[in-house]
Amino acid sequence: MRVLVVEDERKIADALKRGLETEGYEVIAVSSGEEGFFCLNSESFDLMLLDLMLPGRDGLEVLKTIRDKGFSLPVLVLTGRDTVEDRVLGLDSGADDYLVKPFAFPELLARMRLLLRRGKHETEKPLALADLELHLPTHQALRNEQLLDLTSREFELLAYLLKHQGHVVSREMLAHDVWKVRERSTPLDNVIDVNIARLRRKVDDPFPLKLIRTIRGVGFMATASDDHAAT
Amino acid sequence: MLRLSNLRIRFTLLYGAALIATVLIFSIGIYVFVQRMLISQINNHLHKDLATVSGYLLHDQAGLLKLASMGPVHIFRVRDGNRDLVASEQWKNSELTGLLDGGDFAAQPKSITTPSRRLYRVQSQLFPLGEKLYQVVVAHEESNYQRTLNTLALIILLAFPVSVALSLVVGYLIAGRVLSPITTITAKAQEISAENLSARLPVNNEENEFATLATVFNLTFSRLEESFERLRCFTADASHELRTPLTAIRSIGETALQQQDISPECRETIGSMLEETDRLAQTVESLLLLSRADGSALHKEPAELGNLLADVIEFLSVLAEEKQQEISFERLTSLHLSADACMLRRAFLNLVDNAIKYSPEQTTITVKLFREADGSTVVEVGDNGSGIPDAEKEKVFDRFYRLDNGRSREKGGAGLGLSITKAAIEAHDGLVTILDNPVGGALFRVVFPSPKQDS
Numbered sequence: 001m002r003v004l005v006v007e008d009e010r011k012i013a014d015a016l017k018r019g020l021e022t023e024g025y026e027v028i029a030v031s032s033g034e035e036g037f038f039c040l041n042s043e044s045f046d047l048m049l050l051d052l053m054l055p056g057r058d059g060l061e062v063l064k065t066i067r068d069k070g071f072s073l074p075v076l077v078l079t080g081r082d083t084v085e086d087r088v089l090g091l092d093s094g095a096d097d098y099l100v101k102p103f104a105f106p107e108l109l110a111r112m113r114l115l116l117r118r119g120k121h122e123t124e125k126p127l128a129l130a131d132l133e134l135h136l137p138t139h140q141a142l143r144n145e146q147l148l149d150l151t152s153r154e155f156e157l158l159a160y161l162l163k164h165q166g167h168v169v170s171r172e173m174l175a176h177d178v179w180k181v182r183e184r185s186t187p188l189d190n191v192i193d194v195n196i197a198r199l200r201r202k203v204d205d206p207f208p209l210k211l212i213r214t215i216r217g218v219g220f221m222a223t224a225s226d227d228h229a230a231t
Numbered sequence: 232m233l234r235l236s237n238l239r240i241r242f243t244l245l246y247g248a249a250l251i252a253t254v255l256i257f258s259i260g261i262y263v264f265v266q267r268m269l270i271s272q273i274n275n276h277l278h279k280d281l282a283t284v285s286g287y288l289l290h291d292q293a294g295l296l297k298l299a300s301m302g303p304v305h306i307f308r309v310r311d312g313n314r315d316l317v318a319s320e321q322w323k324n325s326e327l328t329g330l331l332d333g334g335d336f337a338a339q340p341k342s343i344t345t346p347s348r349r350l351y352r353v354q355s356q357l358f359p360l361g362e363k364l365y366q367v368v369v370a371h372e373e374s375n376y377q378r379t380l381n382t383l384a385l386i387i388l389l390a391f392p393v394s395v396a397l398s399l400v401v402g403y404l405i406a407g408r409v410l411s412p413i414t415t416i417t418a419k420a421q422e423i424s425a426e427n428l429s430a431r432l433p434v435n436n437e438e439n440e441f442a443t444l445a446t447v448f449n450l451t452f453s454r455l456e457e458s459f460e461r462l463r464c465f466t467a468d469a470s471h472e473l474r475t476p477l478t479a480i481r482s483i484g485e486t487a488l489q490q491q492d493i494s495p496e497c498r499e500t501i502g503s504m505l506e507e508t509d510r511l512a513q514t515v516e517s518l519l520l521l522s523r524a525d526g527s528a529l530h531k532e533p534a535e536l537g538n539l540l541a542d543v544i545e546f547l548s549v550l551a552e553e554k555q556q557e558i559s560f561e562r563l564t565s566l567h568l569s570a571d572a573c574m575l576r577r578a579f580l581n582l583v584d585n586a587i588k589y590s591p592e593q594t595t596i597t598v599k600l601f602r603e604a605d606g607s608t609v610v611e612v613g614d615n616g617s618g619i620p621d622a623e624k625e626k627v628f629d630r631f632y633r634l635d636n637g638r639s640r641e642k643g644g645a646g647l648g649l650s651i652t653k654a655a656i657e658a659h660d661g662l663v664t665i666l667d668n669p670v671g672g673a674l675f676r677v678v679f680p681s682p683k684q685d686s
Binding site (some may be wrong): 022053081103153183185188198215220 | 392470471474475477478479480481482483484485486488489490497498501502504505506508509512513516517520546547549550553577580581584648657
């Protein structure tokens with residue numbers, strides 16, 4: 001998978017390049033809209049990460065030009081501006097998704113996976129990890145063939161972790177996707193932490209193999225392996 | 232508005248008082264002038280009568296008798312020592328006989344009231360003629376003149392209250408007219424500061440004080456708008472400037488954690504730094520939220536307060552459960568309002584979260600939504616904590632303020648929660664205050680006044 005990163009902040013661009021390469025993406029990072037446009041014309045990419053605040057041509061202009069020229073690759077916009085107007089403007093101009101700085105890297109990865117998967121019919125993987133199994137239609141969770149007594153929120157949370165198994169899930173992602181809240185706040189973080197703790201008590205405490213892991217400073221991950229760094 | 236109508240009434244009264252004083256002085260002046268004029272008129276008559284009578288007395292005593300019966304002098308008497316020589320018919324009818332029998336008693340004209348309360352003006356004069364001393368008395372009935380004066384007084388007395396009433400009414404109308412530009416300016420200015428700062432007061436071309444006032448107001452609005460705009464720009468710039476390095480720190484840290492070959496200590500260090508970065512990011516977000524509430528850049532849409540509270544309570548119930556607390560929600564009324572649901576939700580989220588945080592385990596947190604008699608809608612959130620001392624009650628809403636006793640950073644947040652609550656509630660025309668919970672602890676009371684025009 002080839003990713004074009006258009007970002008003028010060198011440190012962010014470097015970190016993105018490094019992180020994405022670790023994930024197995026091939027990354028070309030450029031620092032202006034013109035360069036990005038040049039790269040798009042001369043090479044083929046599967047996805048573009050576009051910063052909106054660029055020197056010279058504004059990110060939105062670049063985006064419009066790209067769409068006008070008929071490029072249909074998915075574009076994920078990164079921006080420091082976070083108002084509803086900005087979001088609408090960005091999506092109207094042809095962005096496929098939108099991420100507000102400072103974003104969490106795991107969330108960026110999750111959204112990229114989603115954009116790259118879009119359009120391809122993937123067989124829905126059954127939600128299972130080690131001896132844990134989830135039946136989405138009935139909202140039942142089984143571990144070691146024992147039925148777990150979960151609240152619906154806990155079930156959703158566990159399902160979300162399992163959907164992203166092997167990858168880190170950030171608090172922002174949980175806030176958006178499980179609690180449907182856009183703005184983060186301290187109470188929200190506490191609510192997430194309490195729910196994770198409860199989930200652990202039910203899912204992990206009675207069993208020797210722990211499946212839910214906290215990645216300090218980043219988020220949570222459902223994994224059966226002992227490998228720290230997997231994201 | 233109240234002060235203005237006070238001003239109007241004061242203007243009216245002042246105007247009325249000045250007019251009353253003027254009319255009063257004027258009326259008294261006229262009365263005194265007319266009175267004097269009438270008296271001097273009578274005195275002239277008396278003088279002429281005296282001359283006529285004495286002329287006959289000195290030169291044609293027989294003519295006196297004719298005079299007494301036919302006039303033109305109607306009331307007179309001539310005495311010769313102690314004996315009446317001649318007295319006119321009207322004199323005889325006038326009850327004056329006996330009142331004026333002394334010597335030279337009225338060399339100057341004077342007024343006399345008879346026992347039947349008739350008023351006369353009389354004058355007398357002595358004439359020595361040969362051996363004899365004649366006394367001539369002439370009189371004029373003064374009642375006619377007095378009637379004229381009384382009529383004048385009546386006219387004045389009747390006209391006075393009417394003119395006062397009229398002056399008050401006219402004064403009130405004039406004051407209203409004079410003050411109406413102020414009312415207009417006030418209403419318009421209120422509108423401008425409440426809604427949009429870019430509107431301006433209308434300035435008519437007349438060169439008067441009100442035009443100057445409006446111009447001064449407009450200048451102030453311009454400056455205010457400018458500083459708001461600068462603040463908005465600053466906020467937008469600051470948010471970008473802060474977000475960019477935060478993004479860099481975060482991306483660098485998170486991608487570093489991806490690497491397989493770092494030691495657990497290093498992992499720990501980076502994780503800890505990321506946690507602090509996250510906290511910093513949240514503080515920045517909170518500040519932006521605050522500036523959004525201050526700048527009234529809200530996205531309002533219809534919402535119902537009861538539903539919003541129910542959501543908040545449902546959302547936080549898991550935290551209460553952890554402390555075996557119960558949240559009782561008394562939903563006695565509903566309030567449909569145009570609200571930035573996100574912001575208002577945050578306001579109550581902070582209040583209920585605080586109540587959970589500062590109440591001991593196994594207690595009940597009360598949330599009450601009810602309507603007051605005056606139509607305002609009230610939300611009360613009561614906890615069972617240690618309460619908030621009176622001296623701190625205002626300060627807890629200050630930005631970055633923390634209570635010393637146990638409300639510490641360890642429990643999270645940057646001391647912005649309650650200031651966000653306050654700003655968010657005030658952005659929705661509400662008011663938040665802290666009372667003492669009757670059962671101990673603090674009681675946060677949020678009041679939304681009854682909507683005036685739009686229901």
